[in-house]
Amino acid sequence: EVQLVESGGGLVQPGGSLRLSCAASGFTFSDYWMHWVRQAPGKGLVWVSTIKGDGTGTKYVDSVEGRFTVSRDNTKNTLFLQMDSLRADDTAVYYCVRDGIAGFSDLDYWGHGTLVTVSA
Amino acid sequence: QSALTQPPSASGSPGQSVTISCTGGSSDVGLYNYVAWYQQYPGKAPKLIIYDVNKRPSGVPARFSGSKSGDTASLTLSGLQAEDEADYYCTSYLAYNKYVFGTGTRVSVL
Numbered sequence: 046e047v048q049l050v051e052s053g054g055g056l057v058q059p060g061g062s063l064r065l066s067c068a069a070s071g072f073t074f075s076d077y078w079m080h081w082v083r084q085a086p087g088k089g090l091v092w093v094s095t096i097k098g099d100g101t102g103t104k105y106v107d108s109v110e111g112r113f114t115v116s117r118d119n120t121k122n123t124l125f126l127q128m129d130s131l132r133a134d135d136t137a138v139y140y141c142v143r144d145g146i147a148g149f150s151d152l153d154y155w156g157h158g159t160l161v162t163v164s165a
Numbered sequence: 166q167s168a169l170t171q172p173p174s175a176s177g178s179p180g181q182s183v184t185i186s187c188t189g190g191s192s193d194v195g196l197y198n199y200v201a202w203y204q205q206y207p208g209k210a211p212k213l214i215i216y217d218v219n220k221r222p223s224g225v226p227a228r229f230s231g232s233k234s235g236d237t238a239s240l241t242l243s244g245l246q247a248e249d250e251a252d253y254y255c256t257s258y259l260a261y262n263k264y265v266f267g268t269g270t271r272v273s274v275l
Contacts, residue, residue, distance in 0.1 A: 089267070
């Protein structure tokens with residue numbers, strides 16, 4: 046059974062940093078692109094970042110480019126999101142998401158999410 | 166990249182059909198046949214229900230269907246059921262493995 050379990054969320058002051066983790070199980074982690082998607086309270090979904098299976102390629106939404114860094118440890122089946130220079134508008138639930146291989150747009154498994162609150 | 170445009174709400178009675186639109190442009194929905202739809206209940210993670218415009222993952226009922234015409238994709242819920250009351254989001258692939266989501270539509274079953 047595919048499982049994605051996020052951790053590392055919490056309260057952080059503006060300008061601070063936080064590192065999210067996502068523990069993956071039930072599939073060959075290194076075979077899959079992975080994504081981070083966020084959702085501000087009461088708002089819609091926003092794609093944040095992606096990383097290739099072997100970690101050699103990364104992409105970001107413009108609003109986090111230069112502040113967030115996605116990485117992975119395939120020996121520990123874990124995805125990371127290092128978030129620096131955090132702002133109030135980064136407050137959201139952050140979901141770890143697997144990019145399926147059935148098609149070209151199937152983000153097929155989602156974690157339960159971890160809440161990041163940026164506030165003084 | 167701006168969010169794809171969806172109507173804020175849609176509704177129907179049990180057994181009826183509801184169609185939700187998702188409008189983008191020539192660099193996303195209009196360019197790629199890589200539109201997906203997600204269902205999200207309050208406080209829960211989204212669930213994939215349609216991918217690549219009109220494909221259904223295993224276990225998703227056939228009453229969920231997708232289509233696309235030009236820059237607009239659509240999700241149709243046929244034979245509406247009480248359990249279909251949820252938020253629905255579209256998404257489109259962009260170049261270089263990036264994605265953009267729609268603004269979301271809340272479906273109510275009257």
